Amino acid sequence: MKISRKSKILVTGGAGFIGSHLVRLFVNKYPEYKIYNLDKLTYAGNLENLKDIEDKPNYEFVRGDIVDGDFILRLFQKEQFDGVIHLAAESHVDSSITNPMEFIMTNIVGTVNLLNAAKYIWQDNYQGKKFYHVSTDEVYGSLGDTGLFTEKTAYDPHSPYSASKASSDHLVRAYHDTFGLPIIISNCSNNYGPNQFPEKLIPLFINNIQNNKPLPVYGKGENVRDWLYVIDHAKAIDLIYHKGTIGEIFNIGGNNEWKNIDLIKVLCKVTDKMLGRDLGTSEKLITYVKDRAGHDLRYAIDSSKLQNELGWEPSLQFEEGIEKTVKWYLDNQEWLENVTSGDYQAYYEKQYGN
Numbered sequence: 001m002k003i004s005r006k007s008k009i010l011v012t013g014g015a016g017f018i019g020s021h022l023v024r025l026f027v028n029k030y031p032e033y034k035i036y037n038l039d040k041l042t043y044a045g046n047l048e049n050l051k052d053i054e055d056k057p058n059y060e061f062v063r064g065d066i067v068d069g070d071f072i073l074r075l076f077q078k079e080q081f082d083g084v085i086h087l088a089a090e091s092h093v094d095s096s097i098t099n100p101m102e103f104i105m106t107n108i109v110g111t112v113n114l115l116n117a118a119k120y121i122w123q124d125n126y127q128g129k130k131f132y133h134v135s136t137d138e139v140y141g142s143l144g145d146t147g148l149f150t151e152k153t154a155y156d157p158h159s160p161y162s163a164s165k166a167s168s169d170h171l172v173r174a175y176h177d178t179f180g181l182p183i184i185i186s187n188c189s190n191n192y193g194p195n196q197f198p199e200k201l202i203p204l205f206i207n208n209i210q211n212n213k214p215l216p217v218y219g220k221g222e223n224v225r226d227w228l229y230v231i232d233h234a235k236a237i238d239l240i241y242h243k244g245t246i247g248e249i250f251n252i253g254g255n256n257e258w259k260n261i262d263l264i265k266v267l268c269k270v271t272d273k274m275l276g277r278d279l280g281t282s283e284k285l286i287t288y289v290k291d292r293a294g295h296d297l298r299y300a301i302d303s304s305k306l307q308n309e310l311g312w313e314p315s316l317q318f319e320e321g322i323e324k325t326v327k328w329y330l331d332n333q334e335w336l337e338n339v340t341s342g343d344y345q346a347y348y349e350k351q352y353g354n
């Protein structure tokens with residue numbers, strides 16, 4: 001009798017914010033899979049995020065760079081993955097404005113290296129194979145006061161980050177249309193929750209509130225984002241990976257739009273309460289600064305396809321999610337200190353110093 005081996009799934013960027021929640025979910029939920037976490041461990045990748053599962057028998061960490069095509073091909077030849085869930089990316093819009101080339105290399109060239117390796121080892125025999133590309137709603141550009149992004153909205157990216165993600169999405173689609181590669185893509189709205197690197201709005205502001213540092217609001221703070229708790233994103237990826245039809249695109253969103261300034265006031269209130277400070281203390285830290293170049297006004301997602309076809313819905317209300325998030329950062333000082341030392345200080349000075 002043939003002994004069937006465990007299905008092997010490669011997750012790229014698994015030491016990052018969303019990737020670490022996804023890896024934990026898959027390792028715990030699917031003992032029948034072997035999960036490989038491939039990560040370069042840039043400033044945004046942190047193995048501390050996965051301490052609780054690193055000794056599990058169905059988990060393996062591989063350090064490597066997706067931009068290195070030869071390395072990627074050798075890895076695929078050695079491990080013969082059955083599935084790929086691709087999250088590795090440069091992900092911060094502000095950094096893409098100061099250093100676009102990193103984004104072109106990792107987000108575009110890195111994605112093509114993975115597509116080429118998958119195509120090569122699967123040798124056009126795609127039965128049971130899947131290449132899942134994790135993308136962002138930012139590829140659709142900016143909305144006015146009304147309307148929602150659907151899966152049919154034309155791409156109109158404005159930042160080097162969103163343009164590089166749009167490019168990678170097009171390439172993934174092209175490998176499906178040209179070579180029949182079995183792909184799925186999802187485009188998700190802004191995530192929040194534990195383990196997010198404090199360059200992004202929510203963890204940066206919680207950290208600054210704690211340290212009584214200014215809260216730098218870009219422009220008038222009127223830009224709108226649709227926020228989703230990171231574990232709900234991970235659960236959506238799980239559902240789409242297993243139940244989504246090959247070749248399809250799914251939008252994922254929280255149906256939870258907030259103007260930046262309103263969200264920041266909620267953050268101040270929740271954090272003040274948890275720190276036992278007088279209400280209103282942290283709002284005084286709000287400082288309006290020069291707007292981000294090319295700043296998209298509003299993102300909002302229509303995720304009815306995912307809800308109607310696969311029955312997904314976000315599990316957490318925003319109030320509960322934001323309280324859990326603030327509590328996590330306040331309880332995890334060591335994590336914050338580790339990731340905000342060294343290079344972070346230099347980044348912060350450059351981005352926000354005068």
Ligand code: NAD
Pocket residue numbers: 012013014015016017018019038039040041042043044045046064065066067086087088089090091092106110134135136137165187188189190191192196197
């Ligand atoms: P992140 O920046 O927290 O993590 C990215 C991870 O990729 C890090 O662990 C980093 O070390 C790794 N990485 C970077 N370059 C690499 C390379 N060349 N080779 C191998 N590994 C490399 O990002 P995130 O917020 O977790 O986002 C993950 C994915 O989800 C990205 O593709 C992003 O575009 C997408 N996304 C993010 C959001 C969001 O709100 N954060 C929303 C929608 C989609």
Ligand code: TYD
Pocket residue numbers: 093094190199200201202204216217218219221223224225260292
């Ligand atoms: P961010 O977390 O960088 O996510 P994205 O740009 O991918 O949506 O920013 C969220 C919003 O917060 C965005 O409109 C920019 C704004 N913002 C600030 O006002 N100040 C800041 O210091 C940062 C990092 C973001």
